[in-house]
Amino acid sequence: MTALLSNRKSERNAVRISLPTLRTILLSIFLLPFFHCLSAQSKKKPRNIIFILTDDHRYDYMGFTGKVPWLETPNMDRLASEGAYLPNAFVTTSLCSPSRASILTGQFSHTHTIVDNQAPNPGNLTYFPQYLQKAGYQTSFFGKWHMGSHTDEPRPGFDHWESFFGQGVYYNPQLNINGERIQYKDSTYxxxxLTEHAVDWLKNRKKDKPFFMYLSHKAVHAEFQPARRHKGKYKEKQIQLPPTYDQTKTGAWRDLKWPEWVAKQRVSWHGVDYMYHSNIDMQELVQAYCETLLGVDESVGKVMNYLESEGLDDSTLIIYMGDNGFSWGEHGLIDKRHFYEESVKVPLLVRCPDLFSGGIEPNAMVQNIDIAPTILAEAGVKQPQEMPGVSFVPILTGENPAGNRNEIYYEYYWENDFPMTPTMFGMRTDKYKYIRYQGIWDRNELYDLENDPNEMYNLIGDPSKQDTIKSMLKSLYTWLETTSGMQIPLKSMDRPSFGDFKHRGEY
Structure with a gap:
């Protein structure tokens, strides 16, 4: 600096060099308010979001899929035609409580440790609506919680709460509304x-705040009971039995290399020959299931109609999903828990015309652990590190149509109350599915999904597939190791006796 002051030429050069910098500084000072305003205008506005969850809704049991030609679901059809249907949506565990916990926490079952329908909340979980509350959202919950315990008490993350004990009942329910229990009568369905109360909350919400509503239906869980106006609508209707229905009865399962536990389940609680320990006809159960689903479809329509009446239908993100799939005779099984397609796949419908064009059906794989990241992203909330999922909105907008997943992983832990299904871990790609059983002396499974979509021919012993099996096994255990899943989270607790299940409605 002393040399510059003593040398005029250098001083003039120094001044000349600094003038552009001075101009930049002055320009920045004058334009700073403008840029601040522009930045504020371009900042993403928190989006109103509605999440609708159903129980045991199979992924393809909707009118527009054509799976059941006589099934009518006009409002779900509308969600698909004006939005998106993701046919490759999966849960990480096909069971109510573990799946619901994965949705709410964005974590795998072995991470949140609610591994079955009896396991309690460990006390250290954060639900994604809690992040929405902190971001200024008004939040509400309506319906079945059934996760972490059977109590109906209000849970963190919701400004408005309406729920019931455990599985609940279809008729004349008791609701815990913000801590006050109210008994409904006169054949209240x-x-x-739940739909009426949900729409009322939307009508009376604070209009100056974004909203998130979680509408969680009891339907279509067994024992299926439709609304009276729908009862008998599908009487005498029949579904086509799946190609794998009779193999465990004829003995063909041995030639197809199926595990023995699958064959033995045929005459069990989850088998087609002794369903729920009764002799009811499966077709009659399907009829009641589809009739019960009609009430859910009407619920979707009423929510959409309200949004349309308020001019919110284009800007509101609606996500419709099932908590797990459901088998109707595949491999001689009913219900869920196993890793076959109809059990692990769930319906996923998404609509938001402001975000993406309707009528799309992307094949990308998504999982229930992606729900929380998707909702948080659209709310402008940073995704917590403990959530391994990703937002699936880029799949819908075309920004990333293939998605982020080349595979999905699965886990199910043996239940004391339902010992027929063993602990299992699995991995699925677009091409193959690998299932590995734990704690039983039985055969593992590998299916070529491209050439065998019905999962009929187990290729686990095929010499040409051994490299594929080794690779998938390595990937499976790498997933478990890197996500702290190399242990079975055992739970010590009192459980209802098996004979109490039908009475308590917890099966």
């Missing part, structure tokens, strides 16, 4: 009641 649970699907209609």
């Amino acid at each position: 649970i699907t209609d009641l």
Whole structure:
């Protein structure tokens, strides 16, 4: 600096060099308010979001899929035609409580440790609506919680709360509304009641705040009970039995290399020859299931109609999903828990015309652990590190149509109350599915999904597939190791006796 002051030429050069910098500084000072305003205008506005969850809704049991030609679901059809249907949506565990916990926490079952329908909340979980509350959202919950315990008490993350004990009942329910229990009578139907209350909350919400609503239906869980107006609508209707229905009866399962536990399940609680320990006809169960689903479809329509009446239908993100799939005779099984397609796949419908054009059906794989990241992203909330999922909105907008997943992983832990299904871990790609069983002396499974979509021919012993099996096994254990899943989270607790299940409605 002393040399510059003593040398005029250098001083003039120094001044000349600094003038552009001075101009930049002055320009920045004058334009700073403008840029601040521009930045504020371009900042993403928190989006109103509605999440609708159903129980045991199979991924392809909707009118527009054509799976059941006589099934009518006009409002779900509308969600698909004006939005998106993701046919490759999966849960990480096909069971109510573990799946619901994965949705709410964005974590795998072995991470949140709610591994079955009896396991309690460990006390250290954060639900994604809690992040929405902190971001200024008004939040509400309506319906079945059934995760972490059977109590109906209000849970963190919700400004407004309406729920019931455990599985609940279809008719004349009791609701815990913000801590006050109210008993409903006169044949009040649970699907209609929850919908009515949900729409009322939307009408009376604070208009100056974004909203998130979680509408969680009891339907279509067994024992299936439709609304009276729908009862008998599908009487005498029949579904086509799946190609794998009779193999465990004829003995063909041995030639197809199926595990023995699958064959033995045929005459069990989850088998087609002794369903729920009764002799009811499966077709009659399917009829009641589809009739019960009609009330859910009407619920979707009423929510959409309200949004349309308020001019919110284009800007609101609606996500419709099932908590797990459901088998109707595949491999001689009913219900869920196993890793076959109809059990692990769930319906996933998404609509938001402001975000993406409707009528799309992307093949990308998504999982229930992606729900929380998707909702948080659209709310402008940073995704917590403990959530391994990703937002699936880029799949819908075309920004990343193939998605982020080349595979999905699965886990299910043996239940004391339902010992027929063993602990299992699995991996699925677009091409193959690998299933590995734990704690039983039985055969593992590998299916070529491209050439065998019905999962009929187990290729686990095929010499040409051994490199594929080794690679998938390595990937499976790498996933478990890197996500702290190399242990079975055992739970010590009192459980209801098996004979109490039908009475308590917890099966």
